[in-house]
Amino acid sequence: MKIASYPIPANEAGRLKALYQYELLDTFSEKEYDFITKMASQICNTPASLITLIDENRQFVKSFFGFELRETPREISFCNYTILDPHNVNVVPDLRLDDRYNTNPLVTGEPNAVFYAGAPLVTPQGFVLGSICVLGAERKELTEEQKEALKALAQQTITTMELRKKNKDLKTAKEKLKKVNHKLNEYVKIVSHDMKTPLANITMLSKGFRRNFKEVLNEHSEAYIELIENSASGLIDFINDMFAKTKKKSHDIDENKKVDTLSILKKVITLVAPTEDIKINIKGSFPTMPIDEIALQQVFQNLITNAIKYNDKPKGIIEIIADSDHRYHYFHISDNGSGIASNDLNKIFNDQQTLDKTDRYGNKGTGIGLAKVKNIVESFGGNISVASELSKGTAFKVCIPLYDNLSVAM
Template sequence: MISTAIPINEDFRLEALKSLDILDTKTEKEFDDITALANYICDTKVALISLVDKDRQWFKSTHGISDKICQTPRNNSLCSHAILNPETPLIIADTREDQRFNKDIICLENTQVVFYAGFPLVDKEGFALGTLCVMDDKPRELSEKQIESLNALARQVIILFELNKKNNDLEKMQSKLKKKNQALREFARVISHDLKMPLANIVTTTDLLKLLLDDKLDEESLEYFEYIKASSFSMSGYISDVLAHYESETLVNNKPEKFKLNELLQEIVDLLSIKPDFTIHFPEDDPTLNCNKSALKQIFFNLIGNSIKYNDKEQIVVTIDAFRDDKFDYFRITDNGMGIPNDKLDTIFELFTTADTVDRSGNKGNGIGLSTVKKLVEKLGGTIKVTSEEKKYTTFDFSIKKCC
């Protein structure tokens, strides 16, 4: 029985080992390649990536023994001695002649461990978490090149551990963000339901009071009533936009369907209740698309709606073009509206960011619509960009990935 070896910083070392979340994980090719290479470089029978836990040594990768053997007791472990000196590998030419280990026969599966070389796996804090080790059933020596190669492989193991840890942390963060987004969507749904009805009641009550008090209201009082009504409509629109933003993720889960682009655009024009002062040019080549119709409809609805709202011309003109290649469908929407200031072009798609301009009716935007558009476009595998010149035009170019 080998005497138990405990490093002086054992508690901190174990804490560092646990923080990697690597113990008792499945085998991975990246680690198996390293043990296979270590065996090849040293021409030995067995190579292990061994992590020294509190009462055991656990093998992340084995080469030369059955993969069913994943751990052995720590008190019969050569690796527990190798981690005592993180700066230097433990190389034992013949364990039978070493007074520390010659009291008992040391075996691993069917291999008697005569030769052992353990290279400490040292993290960035200086803790030896385990070893990359090679073993054989006969005495051996390692050349300087072999020692240098195994030291390099040991460093690669630590790099893989750190990458795994970062990936695990990212997955956990994504899981938390997903739960938070779900909670936000539910919150937005509840807010929409609970606030929209009272706002509708305010609008209705305001109109009713104006009728009842018509002959008793002066011009200033009438302006207050209009302000209440306008504010209620503004708040209702804001709530609708928040809800649309958080529900956009559910839109991208809809299955692809075939449809004519111009038919979709006509549906949007009908929904927007276009007035005579508006002219829209559909693509001459009316393509048949096979994609997420609901998501694309929401994108066009927001962009065309913005082209109408943020337009100071007597005659509003919007032109829509469509192009395609083997992988993407491309769309362009150009209007003759107010344009976007140059210093706002880089931030226009950020949530709650606006161009600090008022629309055709004198209302200021809430910075949600374009953020929702960008989110949908990216979920559909595409990109979006904007070009603009103040007082002249704004053009949005976006793409979506074709469905197979």
């Protein structure tokens, strides 16, 4: 194995990995870096300066001032010694008198360098990627102020590199998000079509049943059929709203549009169609606020549906109360159902976390609903909390930041 003629940093593998993440090797000059090299020469009063990045086998020059240099083999890079010390400026007053450099072709031949000083380019993780260095053809010393200025320019170089990397990462993330959103939109189209067809059939069949058996239907039967039709119609409207929302671009959303939270709540109650043994009481002052209507509907729907499904009392009672203070709008949704064990309260908002209990219909939950509710509420800038006692019931409190003082009083 060939032994390198230059020192290798102890963290070389990690250093190279960090270097490649910036994706700066073999890129063109950029004015942000050219400004830094020019400043370095002016501050240190030298004819030339470079921003160098030390690759595995070469020195790549990102920016130069005074003379043109794009890259060199790593073994003749002065910065091989600078990257060994992340804390100090490497100053060599006379390269001809230093055994590390006196046989270097950059000293013995063009550009006949005599003076060198380099400040290490240190990442936030502590890896030294290269240096900002100044060069001269005469013996020279740097003042302490010049050394500190060179270190500051090195920090500015890293800051510029970090900003470039973060902008590139953000652009990549946006592209990925765009692809994910496209896939989601396609999925919504499929689900919308597949769900609307059976719902339309339910509506058609219930209307046909009502028409064909009208003479034998009593008042209660009529009410149940109407409930089925209203629920199917409500679901179709919900699906249409979701589909319309996916077709909108972000700049098409009217952030000033205010929605009536009481109307959304009543719409949800109609949609979930509570049975006669469940009574829902609505109290308080419900705000009109600029908020995503579909998202808020999902919050109400999940919480109310759970309150119904896990109610084990002969007469289930659900109370929904709205109030506000100078900071938040509050929605309190409580029930007298089976309750949640205290050691499970910190789990219920976890994605796909299910509890060992079945609802009144004999089904087990998926662990998705409450996690989704939490994500939605937090996307509003709010929070959700829960209090519960076994056999006595559960109370959820949804807090959403106060947007305005408009409200719909009950």
